[in-house]
Amino acid sequence: MKEIQLHRIDLNLLVVFEALMSEGSVAGAAETLAKTPSAISHALARxxxxxxxxxMVRVGGRMQPSPFALVLIEDVRPILRSIKRVLAVPEAFDPATSDRVFRVACPISGKVLSDVMRRIRAEAPGVKLEWLSAPRQVYDAVAEGLVDIAHLGGETRLPDGLDAVEVAPFRWTSFLRDGHPALADWGPEAxxxxxxxxxxxxxxxxxxxxNPADGTPPDRTIGALISEFSSLGPLLAESDLIGTFPRIMMAWDMQTYGLRPVVPQITPAMFRTRFFWSSRLASDPASKWIREIVLTAYAARHAEADHLVEQALG
Structure with a gap:
């Protein structure tokens, strides 16, 4: 196959190609693009x-794609969508009439998710929310605009193309079931x-x-390794496991499942907690709207979780 000279490629040829692949005929592509069949045939020849x-070759009454065409169309369609997005005139974002899908990557759900959904239902009843835990390649997903805002704890340097805001750091507490034998003599040995x-x-x-703050190697045995926070409450309530987690993740499970908070015997080294998003969307009205909702809900629930746990600790 000969080398393609990009400077000679007419973008309209790719548009015609996509229409042919979608319609399966010269006549169908011509109707879709409001062109004559001869113009479509000429573009295909070029x-x-x-x-x-x-x-594409004619088989019976329909145009059938070659193996190369099947590969090519998988690249052409995203390119055409990207061009449409780049050249589109920005529309004002109206939450009340929007049907946009927003994606938030945050392992903390519970009350934060409930508050976010309440705001969305009140302000934008047509909007759909996808709440993700921690998708692989989250940095790439955010940078490409596939995720609108993501939560991250740690000192990892953010890649270029991302903006971030630092939020209140986690406060860690250990949680045990009421009546747990370790409560009788809580300390390093327990x-x-x-x-x-x-x-x-x-x-x-x-x-x-x-990674304890004092550098002491952690003296603990992992008895269970699970993939999500939603199972923590019932698991701790029905076992002798000890769970040490940020308060915002456990404060309401503490109430629901009758868990007892105690001061952990290890304090993790302090690290930053951030929400981040694509720099390309920093000024986008829709993105600013969902960020404000998520950040407001998170800040309020973080403060409430601290208050609830402090009360229970006495």
């Missing part, structure tokens, strides 16, 4: 010459005697508790 492949539960949300077996 593109064949450029790429050195027949692309901490190490009973198994702990750890949540693995990013396919990484490490925890912030593996």
């Amino acid at each position: 593109l064949r010459e450029q790429v050195g492949d027949p692309l 901490w190490s005697r009973y198994p702990h539960v750890q949540v693995n949300i990013a396919n990484d077996a490490r925890s912030p508790l593996d």
Whole structure:
């Protein structure tokens, strides 16, 4: 196949190619693009010459794509969508009439998610929300605009193309079931005697508790490794496991399942907690709207969680 000379490619040829692949006939593509069948045939001939492949051949009464055409269309369609998006005149964002889908990547759901949904239902009843835990390649997903805003804890340097805001750091507390035998003599020995539960949300077996603030190696045994926070409450309530987590993740499970908070025997090293988003969308009205909703809900619930746990600690 001969080398393609990009400076000679007419973008309209790709538009015609996409229409032919979608319609399966010259007549159908001509109707879709409001052109004559001869114009479509001429464009197809030019593109064949450029790429050195027949692309589509007539079989019976329908045009059938070549193997190369099937591969090519998978690249052409995203390119055409990107061009449309780049050249489109920006529309004002009206939450009341929008039917946009927003994607938020945040392992903390519960009350934060409920508050976000309440705001969305009140202000934008047509909007759909996808709440993700921690998708793989989250940085790439956010940078490409596939995720509108994501939550991250840690000192990882953000890649270029992302903006971020730092929020209040996590406050860690240990949670045990009411009547747990460790409560009778809570201290370093009880901490190490009973198994702990750890949540693995990013396919990484490490925890912030593996990096204590004082540098002391953590003396604990992992008895359960689970993939989401939603199962923590019932698991702790029905076992002798110890769970040490940020308060915002456990304060309401503490109430629902009758868990007892205690001061952890390990304090993780302090690290930053951030929400981040694509720099390209920093000034986008719709993106600013969902960011404000998420950040407001998170800040309010973070403060409430601290208050609830402090009350329970006495």
